[in-house]
Amino acid sequence: MRRNDPDVVVIGAGCAGIAAARALVAAGKSCAVLEAGSRVGGRAHTSGTLGTPFDRGATWLHQAQENPLTAFIGAHIDHDTVRGRHLHLGDRFANRAELAAYERALDVFETAIVEAPPEPDRAVSEVVPQGGPWDATIAHWLGAQINAAELSLISLRDYVAVDLEGPNLLPEEGVGALVARLAEGLPIRLDHAVTHLRWDGPGVVVEGEWGTLRAGAAIVTVSTGVLAAGGLRFTPELPAETLDAIHGLPLGLLTKYGFRTTGGDRLGMAPFHSARRLVERGTRASMSWIFWPFGRDQVFGFVGGAQAWELSRQGLAATEAAARADFAAMFGGEGARLLGPAVIADWGADPLFRGSYTHARPGHHESRAWLARPLAGGRLRFAGEACHSRFAGTVAGAWLSGEAAARGLLDKRGTVADAS
Ligand SMILES: Cc1cc2nc3c(=O)[nH]c(=O)nc-3n(C[C@H](O)[C@H](O)[C@H](O)COP(=O)(O)OP(=O)(O)OC[C@H]3O[C@@H](n4cnc5c(N)ncnc54)[C@H](O)[C@@H]3O)c2cc1C
Structure with missing residues (x-):
């Protein structure tokens, strides 16, 4: 990692990304949240x-x-x-x-x-x-x-x-306004769509039309609809179990x-x-x-x-x-x-979401746990409503899974664990 590289790159500034970033910042870690859209909150707006x-x-x-x-x-x-x-x-x-x-x-x-x-x-x-x-x-x-x-x-x-x-x-102000409030002050870069994530090196490298960013680890919070549609390319390819989990958790509308x-x-x-x-x-x-x-x-x-x-x-x-x-x-x-x-x-027509929230297909009830499983020795993690079993499909599930992914990156001393 180079001196100015953030410890963690978080992809997506919805509830999961915001919760992850808050947990990382609170632990004194540097992070960059890259959001494709021109606002924060994702499906809370x-x-x-x-x-x-x-x-x-x-x-x-x-x-x-x-x-x-x-x-x-x-x-x-x-x-x-x-x-x-x-x-x-x-x-x-x-x-x-x-x-x-x-x-x-x-x-x-x-x-x-x-x-x-x-x-x-x-x-x-x-x-x-x-x-x-x-x-x-x-x-x-x-x-x-x-x-x-x-x-x-x-x-x-x-x-x-x-x-x-x-x-x-x-909430009288609206859930979206509440979530946007909780994003204030975080290192979020809007209009930064990530198109490619490399996890074959010691850290991770993410790319988009805006350029390239290296980091020690990545938390990916984009919807399974975006992932299933190939909205984010991975090198190397994601393991078969992760792909299976993504396809086992489609978004309804x-x-x-x-x-x-x-x-x-x-x-x-x-x-x-x-x-x-x-x-x-x-x-x-x-x-x-x-x-x-x-x-x-x-x-x-x-x-x-x-x-x-x-x-x-x-x-x-x-x-x-x-x-x-x-x-x-x-x-x-x-x-x-x-x-x-x-x-x-209409969340179905929006390429940043491709639906509203997930359900598991019959026979795929274990997909949420599979998707939440860390990859690359822990330096590549998925988070979001799809990854939470009890509060799946909700802002609560997204938030808790974002926090869990961030916590998983911190060792007992609060440093980003060396996952290379
Ligand atoms: C109509 C509707 C009603 C709902 N009602 C409720 C409710 O009453 N209560 C409740 O708890 N939940 C409800 N939900 C569900 C809740 O909104 C979601 O579960 C939650 O907001 C998902 O958060 P997330 O962080 O997992 O994903 P998202 O909010 O989807 O965040 C992911 C972010 O990633 C961004 N992104 C996508 N692609 C890229 C890319 N390539 N690079 C960078 N960024 C990218 C997106 O723009 C988005 O901001 C509702 C959802 C909808 C649509």
């Missing part, structure tokens, strides 16, 4: 375009008592205490008895998943009830709308290992949309309440909505899974039109006229 904060990506701090970001949060609300759920049945909203029946069916569904024998690992869809009046809606909700992929694509063991119970906190609303009509929905529509068996045309967060003139929601990928192929205008139509299906044309300008966050 708060937009101000609607006139009020709107998270384009990560929205809640799940499992708040154990979420490492809870320690940094400012004003917020525990969404579970005020959420009020509404289910539209096609011609009206479900009444209390119908909602209770739905909740009971949800319990049965979730119990079937948790109590299914873990071996052999298979798709979640293989162990859940089907055919009941609420089952298609529940499957759509737990699959496409929460996990960003249909239950037929998700490993049962991975699904069960991920633990995202409440409290679910909504959850497209988020936010609308500024106009006029004072609140459509009978209290702030923070949520609504979605019943899914008839065989269809998946249902999105989800959350109303007036923090009393703002804003509604936002999600479309996930195959439907989101299809809309992504059609373009932003198609997604916006589909969201407006979904809203109109619940509140009629009059209600839909409340929807003003929109922000559509």
